[in-house]
Amino acid sequence: MVMMKLVWIVIWMLSFIHLKVGIAQQLTVLPSKSYLQTSDGKPFIWIGDTAWELFHKLNREEVDHYLTMRQKQGFTVIYAVIxxxxxxxxxxxxxxxxxxxGQNPATPNLRYFEHVDYVINKAQSLGLRLAVLPTWGNHVPNARDGKRSYIFTPKNAYQYGNFLSDRYQDKPIIWILGGDRNVDDNQAKYxxxxxxxxxxxxxxDKQLISYHPAGESSSAYWFHKSTWLDFNMYQTGHARxxxxxxxxxxxxxLLDPKKPFLDxxxxxxxxxxxxxEYLSKRPAEELIGSVFDTSGIILDRDYFDAGFFTDKDVRQQAYWGLLSGAMGFSYGNNAVWQFVDAGKKCVIPSLYTWREALTRxxxxxxxxxxxAMENWHFPDLFSDQSLIYGVNRPGTSHIRAATNADMSCVCVYTPVSQVIxxxxxxxxxxxxKVSWFDPRNGGIQQEEKILSGGPVEFIPPAALDDCLLILELKK
Structure with a gap:
């Protein structure tokens, strides 16, 4: 027994030493206060995937598979909750x-954190950054979860944060407080x-900090002027x-002071x-076998008669946000965030297992x-809706436009095929140079056009649905 304890101590020490090796370039807020940059002055392209249950549910082989896949697909940030x-x-x-x-944040189980260490190191080896939530918001007092006992107090919250800071001080981590919960009183805020x-x-100041709120809310409501909040997060959610x-x-x-932000x-x-709404109509036990199976895989899609969000919904929010000034984009898949798998319990019924969903x-x-973000230098663009001539209604056909300081590049996104x-x-x-970019497959169609100012029509190629129009000044 003594020998086994010594072995585990040695393993933990080696793991901790490894965490101190290979410090990645830190992220800072760009002087313009609209983007993040690395320590060598290059804008950081934030494209995140919400893998909330990553630490909790996957073994190391599965972690390797998931992270490697996301790295190959172009993601740069992975969200996960301790x-x-x-x-x-x-x-x-x-x-x-x-x-x-003892469910006490002041007494973390180091054996659990060995796996957290592994995930962080694996992500770093692939050039990925982890946006780590120390806790989900339901473990801190809030109105949504009601009057019950919660594990966090001001004292042990500080102790837990201190432990995380000491253990991961040299890792390429962005800390995200909150977790789908709002701040409902002064006790929670404290x-x-x-x-x-x-x-x-x-x-x-080597690791940036933000806050992830509930749907249709923003970290700015409670923390915008807090010195620890480096950038704002809002959540548009899953309602429509x-x-x-x-x-x-x-x-x-428009907020003061100016800070970067994203959805x-x-x-x-x-x-x-x-x-x-669908899950509250009837007890889950009554739906097993007819609407979904014991693992939560959906058998009857028609039960959810409002439908499911698709890749087009994803693209719409991505380009709308980026051309409106957001510093990046957060992707999510219903199966992946909760790592739905056969024989395991899930939270929200899913169309696929997580492995199948990786390539949706x-x-x-x-x-x-x-x-698109890198090729047309999105960090240099700023939103300019005055470029849109005529009526630009909110809703499914809404157009967004952005340009740079000298108008040498103009980017316009339309979510439907329409004359711009x-x-x-x-x-x-x-x-x-006029380019039509297809966000579904990366295809580009180009032409040259002489413009003389004033209203100019651009008609998307017939094969395109939602698309990005790019004008680049020919020098």
Whole structure:
């Protein structure tokens, strides 16, 4: 028994030493306060995947498969939660360990964190950054979960944050507080503030911090002027198609002080629209065998008669947000965030297992999104809706436009095939290279066009549905 303890001590020491090796470039807020940049001054392309249950549910072989796939698809950030929402305190991880001793954040179980260490190191080896939630929001007092006992207090929140700061101070991590919960009173706000203070103890501003709120809310409501909040997150959520995320972006651009922002949770691919309404109609036990099986795989799609969000919904929110000033984009798939698998319990019924869902169209199209962001220098663009001539209604056909300081590049996204009329303030004949970018497959169709200012019509090629129009000044 003594020998076994010594072995585990040695393993833990080696794991901890390994965590100190290979410090990645830290992220900082761009001087413009609209994007993040690496320490060498390059804009950071934030394309995230919500893998909330990653630490809790997957073994190391599965972790390797998931992270490698996402890296190949062009993702740069992976969201994961240490104290997961669904039985994260009581159901062990793949190695039989729960995260806390006695469900006390002040006494973390180091054996559990060995697996967290592995995931963080594997992500780093692939060039990925982890956006780590120390806890899901349901473990901190909040109105949504009601009057019950919660594990966090101001004291142990600080102690837990201090532990995480010490253990991961040199890792390429972005800390995300919250977790689909709003801040409903001063007690809750104080707990989150103390957790942030603990995380900053050995941070030296090397690791950025934000807050993930509930649907149709923003971190700015409670923390915008908090010194620990480096950028804002809002959540447009899963309630309806064509949620006007651009309106959230427009509001965040006006805040003082100026901070970067993004939608931390737009509609997930394959999730039932307003899923909560369908799951509250009848007890889940009555739906097993008819609507979904014991693993939560959906058998009767028609039961969810409002339908499911698709890859087009994903693209719409991505390009709307980015051309409205968001610093990046967060993707999610209903099967992947909860890692749905045969023989295991899931939370929201799913169309696929997580392995099948890894290659769903929305995920495969991320590489095209990343190409567009890098090729047309999205960090240099700013939203300019004055470029859109005529009526531009909210809803499914809403158009977004952005340009750079000298108008040498203009990007316009339309979610449907329609004539785009631009009001270009040009004083003389100017030659632009006109590109039509298909976000479904990365295809580009190009032509040259002489423009003289004023309203100019652009008609998308017949094969395109939603698409990106790019005008580049020919020098």
């Amino acid at each position: 104290l997961a929402e669904h039985e994260g305190l009581t159901v062990p991880n793949a190695y039989g360990e729960v995260p806390l001793r 707990i989150w503030d103390r957790l942030a203070e603990g995380l900053q103890q050995r941070n030296d 198609r064509s949620m006007p995320g651009y309106q959230y972006a427009e509001a965040h651009r 931390a949770e737009p509609a997930y691919e394959d999730i039932p629209i307003k899923f909560w 169209p929305g995920a495969e199209q991320i590489k095209h999104l990343r190409f 009329v631009l009001n270009l303030p040009l004083s003389a004949d100017t030659i632009y």
